[in-house]
Amino acid sequence: MVCKESVFMVEFAPEASLLLDLLKTLLKEEDADRAVETALKPILQAVAWEYGEVWIWDHSLQSLVLTSVEHADKPALPEFARKSAGERFSMGEGLPGRVLQNKTIILEENVRVPGLNAALGIPVVVPDIVAYVMIFYLSPIQSADSKCVELVSIAVKQLEMAISCLQTRKALQKANLSFRRTLEVQNTINRLTALLLKDQSFDATLHDFLEIIIELPWLAFTRKGCLFLVDENTGHLVMRAHYGLDKAIVEACAIVPVGRCLCGKVLELGEIVFKSCIDDDHDTQYPGMKEHGHYCSPLKTGKGKIIGVLNFYVKHGHVSEPWEVQFIDIASNLLAQIIEKENAQEQKHLTERKLMHLQREESIGRLASGIAHDFNNLLAVILGYTEMTRDSLPEDLAGREDLSEVLIACQRARSLTRQLLLFSRNDVIEKVKLDLNEVAKNLIKMLGRLIGEQIKLEVITPDEPTYVTGDPGQMEQLILNLTINARDAMPMGGRIIIKIGKMVCDETTSDSTPDKTGGAFAYLTITDTGTGIPQEVLAKIFEPFFTTKPSGRGTGLGLATAKQIVDRHDGKIEVQTQLQAGTRFTIRFPLVEELEHISIPGNSLFVKKGTGQRILVLEDENILLELAIKILSKNGYSVSGASRPSEAIKYLSGKNGACPFDLVFSDLVMPEFSGIKLLDFIGNYFSGAKLLITTGYIIQEPELLDHLKKLKIPLLHKPYSVSELLQAAGQSLE
Known part of the structure; x- marks a missing residue:
């Protein structure tokens, strides 16, 4: 067939x-x-x-x-x-x-x-x-x-x-090419992922990541590229790594604002941008720039936040391929994960450091609080007996002036304990409305003694009052600490200027408050002509216990305390300094206008003596108990004392339930009862008497603070002077 x-x-x-x-x-x-x-x-x-x-x-x-x-x-x-x-x-x-x-x-x-x-x-x-x-x-x-x-x-x-x-x-060629590219991409991803296992710095990892991609033979890159990360403060792109770039382009593109050039537009749009040549979008140019194109890809977190931009150079006239875009997108996502992981680790370490710092501060604060309590008791004895001795001497006796100097030293020691308590974040703030001008003027004499004759002090205040709301003692402490800091910066002498005034800030100006709100402010500047502060030290000056002074010359608490006082009063503190020219601290507080009552620290206290009123003193420190009894007895009061609550009950014997006292002056911490239990004890057994509480500790329990406020029980902090005790007793009996 x-x-x-x-x-x-x-x-x-x-x-x-x-x-x-x-x-x-x-x-x-x-x-x-x-x-x-x-x-x-x-x-x-x-x-x-x-x-x-x-x-x-x-x-x-x-x-x-x-x-x-x-x-x-x-x-x-x-x-x-x-x-x-x-x-x-x-x-x-x-x-x-x-x-x-x-x-x-x-x-x-x-x-x-x-x-x-x-x-x-x-x-x-x-x-x-x-x-x-x-x-x-x-x-x-x-x-x-x-x-x-x-x-x-x-x-x-x-x-x-x-x-x-x-x-x-x-079709077979395409499938083979696709398979080969898939293997190449997977091998590259494995190499990039392996960078996480290398024991090297984060910057080295970023550089290696960039190098691996740029050196891939199957990509049409020109062995040039860079990596930008977003600066959280400015929002700009900052070049963090680069490969194969000329010095001129590294300098020109060191910082790229949002919307500028290709990378800035990627930051703005959040999408991959491809350019086959230099066009109008290429804002950054420099002499000798050769024709080229770009792939610019955003680095996004899992929540879509852009944290950086990858930039690769391609040959002029290159035609973008879908698989290229897909690979760059995969690489960008992987790099974003690496950066996120690094940021998370850094945040973890930062949190751990902060926690350790807080734990350290808490431990030191507890120690400081305990030391301050014991020290306050000693100061109260020295302060009380010295004041009574001075007041018992004739006015023309030379010894009176010496004892006055002892009292000044006691006041400075009391100020030191307040710094310790403030550092431990346990001090009680008693804010009142005050004139900042008067606070500064009342300190002139004391400051003159502290800084010495070789330093000239000038206090400049406006004619009108400068009203703020604050704790008088802490405002004094603020001025005192900054003035002492200025003094120490001028060992050969110089000039200190304390200036107070008013200013109005708009939220759009750099003088507005940290939260960018405007308003009227009182300002306090303390300027010296000293040595200035080096830049490497400037960032640490407000850290507790940081000092550049020789051993034994400084505690490292002065500026840290000043910063805490400013923060507690809703203020802002700034530093301007120049080496061998001097330093200026500028503090701003919210201004208060048209005040009816102003508290002016430093005024002499009016002391009204007793007329036989009966006072019971409860104090477990015998030396303080004896001191309080002497002070009150010498000033017209009939005084009894007890070192334990159970001892006080003996004064009720034979009184048929009637309270034999007009006032109970009691320490808040006693051997048998403390806090609310002590107050309840006094209220039950001495219900007819008024109450005045004193303590050298810090009241931290919110319930106890609320209880004192609810019952309107006055509080006298140790160490107290003779006049302070007499004034507190007189006001409590009214």
Whole structure:
């Protein structure tokens, strides 16, 4: 039995040889359109027909358009080809449209084309879609017999097979390329992830991350790039790492504001930006800059916050590929995770350091509070007996002045204990409305003694009062600490200027408060002509126990205490300094206007003596008990004492339940009862007496503080002077 293909090969041996050569040629083609154009001429030659066309479907025009023409050298055919080039056929329209619609060979006779008689339309189907339509025209002397049609059909089948092979080959190449890129991307991601395991600095990790990506051979980068991180304070981009960049571009792009140049626009838009060349968006330029393009990608946290920008350089005219964008996006997300992890670790370490600092402060605060209590008791004894002794001497006796100096030293010692208590955050603030001018003026004499004769002190205050709300003692402490700090900065002498005034700040100005709100403020400046503060020290001056003074010359609490006083009074403190020129501290407090009552610290206390009122003193420190009894007894009161609550009950014997005292003056911490229990004890047994409480400890229990306020029980802090005790007793009895 002889097969059909064998018979064909015998009958059309020359044509078959031509088609075999055609098939070999088609199989070498890399482009389907080019393969169809290549096949048109050999097919015409094989069947000796006059004219042939190739039509392809244009999706944008939704019609068939002519892509290729071959014809014999006859006068009318070029004109026909020109007209055909302008034709468009929709689905089912004309011979090409019908072939496209029916997916079958169509022979059309008696065509109205000069010199041509019939037309044969053949679809090129790959695999199930008509990819091309081929039209062949015959002259009147030619015929479309079955053998010619069969020859053309075989040629088209070869063409379809060649195109199918080409598509399969390209699909395999694409799949192979995609697989290879997937492996390369995965290997790169593994290398980048491994950076987290390296024992190196964060900056080294960022640099290595950048280098690994830029040096990848399968990316079209030009071995240049940089990494920016967002500055949380300014919101600008700050270059943190770079690779292969010239010094000029590193300097020009060290800081990039939002919206400036490509990276700034990425920070603003939050999307990857690609540029194939330098255009109007490229704001930053420098002499000698070569043509180039960019990939700029945002670094986003899991919550979408932009924390940085990756910037890669590409060759001028480079065409962006989707897979490139996908890889850069993956790398950016990975880098963002690395940065987030580093930030989290840094925040953890910062929190741990803060916690350790707070624990240290708490421990030292407890120690300071305990020391202050014991010290206050000793001071109370020294202060009381010294004051009583001085007041018992004649006015013209020289010893009175010496004892006054002892009292001044006691006041300074009491001030030191207040600093310790303030540092421990346990001191009680008693804010009143006061004139800051008077606070400073009342300290002039004391400050003059403290700073010495070689330093000139000048206090400048306005004519009108400068009213603020604050604790008088702490305001004095603030001025005292800053003045002493200024004194210590001028060992060879100099000048200190204390100036007080008023100012109005707008929230848009740099002089507004830290939360950017404006308003009226009282300001206090303390300026010296000393040595100034070095920049490396400036950031630490408000840290507790930090001092640059020699051992034994400073506690490191002066400026730390000043800062805490300012913070507690809703103020703001700033420092301006210049080496060998001096330092200025500027403090601002909210200004209070039109005050009816002003508390002026430093005024002498009016002491009203007793007229035989009966007072019970409860104090577990015998030396303080004896002192209080002496002070009160010498000033017109009838005084009894007890060192324990149980001892006080003996004074009730035979009184038939009536309270024998007008006032109970009691320490808040006693051996048997303390706090609320002590107050309840006094209230139950001495209900007819008024109550005055004293303590050298700090009241930290909110319930106890509320109880004292509710019952309106006055509180006298140790160490107290003779006049302070007498004034407190007199006011309590009113």
